[in-house]
Amino acid sequence: MSVEILGENSDHFDWVGICLVRENDLVLEAYAEDEETEHVRISIGQGICGSAAKEGATIVVPDVSKDPRYLMCFAATRSEIVVPIKGKKGVLGEIDIDSSRLIRI
Secondary structure, three states: OHHHHHHHOOOOOOEEEEEEEEOOEEEEEEEEOOOOOOOOEEEOOOHHHHHHHHHOOOEEEOOHHHOOOOOOOOOOOOEEEEEEEEEOOEEEEEEEEEEOOOOOO
16 A cells, blocks of 8 residues: 555654545545544645645645644644645545654755
8 A cells, every 4th residue: 555655665754644535525545554543534625634635735844833724633743744636627635644753844
């Protein structure tokens, strides 16, 4: 599974998930790592994941504590990258990557 490949091949990722668009929501379909998140369904436009789906653009958050959109899934998360998966008719889903490290950009 692609989420496992991403998780296993980087020591920077603590959690990797794939969400797919289902009507007006993002639904968590697959994830790698041991911890589950309570956020298995997020409205488009809500949080960082929902914002990336609405905008159709990658969002990089170097420090989640400084972004008011952040919906906490794990206490250890310090940074997040969300990459939309696009098709002919728009955003189909996204890859969500969380890290316990701050990102320097």
